[in-house]
Amino acid sequence: MIIGVVKEIKNNEYRVAAVPSAVREMVNRGHKIFVEKNAGIGSSYTDEDYEEAGAVIADCETIWKESEMIYKVKEILPQEYKYLREGLIILTYIHSNAHLEMTQKLLKSKVIGIAYEDVTDKDGKFPLLSPMSELAGKGGFLAALHYGQSVNGGRGILLNRVSGVDTPVITIIGGCGHSGMGAAEIAASLGNKVIILDVDKEIMDEVKLKLPSNVEFLYSNRLNLLRCLKETDVLMNCILWNKTRKDHLVYRDDLKLMKKCSMIVDIACDDNGAIESCHSTTHDEPIYFEEGIMHYCVDNVPSAFARTASVVLAHATLPYALEIANKGCERALKENKYLLKGLTCYKGKLTLEETAVKHKLTLTPQEKIVEQF
Ligand SMILES: NC(=O)c1ccc[n+]([C@@H]2O[C@H](COP(=O)([O-])OP(=O)(O)OC[C@H]3O[C@@H](n4cnc5c(N)ncnc54)[C@H](O)[C@@H]3O)[C@@H](O)[C@H]2O)c1
Incomplete structure (x- = not known):
């Protein structure tokens, strides 16, 4: 198959879908890989690195035109709409429910869209989301370390155990999940007192064995x-x-209970989500204050660690990209029901239920699509 790895054009997106080692794996299996000029530069990979791995460096237009599958990281942006065409396979984070205009373009152009975020594993988990969650949790804690500094507008608390000073307390709601564990691992390793609030006792017991004794586990309840x-x-x-959900766990009024020098890091960063006062922010303007509390709610934390994130993401997605390339898209979807979960649209038909429900669009069930193959 001819596979095109394009340079991400979204603001502050430095990741690349395939790192050179992943390119080599695909080339070794007989596929032709185009990589856009400078696609890897944000992750510190040069065009020469890709050429050595067997890729052909080309311009954006050539890649979109000649590739059978576009392999990327973020959703399709308006500048890319002109390249969409019938039967083109797009493998990326699509988030169709959040981008209605893009979804309509994908449908109109009759591409085959497969979204990383909806691919599941045999336990119903999301194997292409969780690696980024771990990085987001870790990066979120490091952001607290950075923005908490006096020189960065913070209240000057060093998030570390220092003799003669109260040990900082880091509370992580949902701390037994992928991002929570990532945050807890670094916060605890620096000697902080970490409190994890979660609802799942079984997972709490498992996670307790993996984290040190300066991590405490509490049931997540109001008190x-x-x-x-x-x-x-x-x-x-x-x-x-x-x-x-329409309720919150932390209401704006609750912020008055917090110490004036404390801060909130919202990894989930849902607008009007678990923390009422949170709304998503960008790396350009990552923080804001409400009720005197600093909020950090960046919605693509992993991009700040683009090299690490690209390596992790590329190796998580590679088996799926290879399966599509080796078998052809239709056979891969038919034979892998977990990959099929990621099918967002197929040649003009919307196949992702939550997007159809959210935007009141006609749904063609994924199973119905594969019946015809
Ligand atoms: N900001 C970013 O850059 C970024 C990057 C990746 C993921 N995310 C987002 O982070 C969020 C978390 O992702 P994840 O992969 O860590 O999820 P996860 O499913 O692995 O973990 C969620 C945890 O929350 C717990 N939980 C559920 N309800 C709870 C409640 N009421 N109180 C306390 N705990 C509760 C669950 O038991 C689970 O342990 C998602 O919204 C994801 O989209 C953000």
């Missing part, structure tokens, strides 16, 4: 949360929030 708000220095939200 425990209010108690934590009073003593915490950094509150982190790592819950996978149900987008249809």
Whole structure:
């Protein structure tokens, strides 16, 4: 198959879908890989690195025109709409429910869109989301370390155990998930007192074995949360929030309970989600204050660690890209029901239920599509 790896054009997106080692794997299996000039530069890979791995460096237009599959990281932006054509396979994070205009373009152009974020594994988990969650949790804690500094507008608390000073308290709601564990691992390793609030006792027991003894585990309920708000220095939200929920766990009024020098890091960064006062921010303007509390709610934390994130993402997605390339898209979708979960649209038909429900569009079930293959 001819596969095109394009340079990401979204603001502050430095990741690349395939790193040279992944390109080599695909080339070794007989596929032709185009990589756009400078596609890897944000992740510190040069065009020469890709050429050595067997890729052909080309310009954006050539790649979109000649490739059978476009392999990328972020959704399709308006500048890319002109390249969409019938039967072109697009493998990327699509987030069709959040981008209605793009979804309509994907449908109109009759591309085959497969979204990383909806591919599942045998346990119903999301193997192409979780690696980025871990990085987001880790990066979110490091952002607290950075923006908490006096020279960066913070309140000057060093998030580390220092003799003669109160040990900082880091509270992580949803701390037993992928992002929460990532945050807890670094926060605890620096000697902070870490409190994890979660609802799943079984997972709490598992996670407890993996983290050191300066991590405490509490049931996530209103009383425990209010108690934590009073003593915490950094509150982190790592819950996978149900987008249809109308309530919150932390209300704007609750912020008054928090110490004036504390901060909130919202990894989930759902607008009006678990923390009422949170709305998503960008790397250009990552923080804002509400009720005197600093909020950091960047929605693409992993991009700040583009090299690491690209390596992790590329190796997580590679088996799926290879399966599509080796078998052809239709056979791969038919034979792999977990990959099929990611099918967002197929030649003009919307196949992702949550997007159809959210935007009141006609749904063609994924199973119906593969019946015809
Ligand atoms: N900001 C970013 O750059 C970025 C990057 C990756 C992921 N994310 C987002 O981070 C969020 C979390 O992702 P994840 O992969 O870590 O999720 P996950 O499913 O692995 O973990 C969620 C955890 O929340 C717990 N939970 C559920 N309801 C709870 C409640 N009421 N109180 C306490 N805990 C509760 C679950 O038991 C689970 O342990 C998602 O919304 C994801 O989209 C953001």
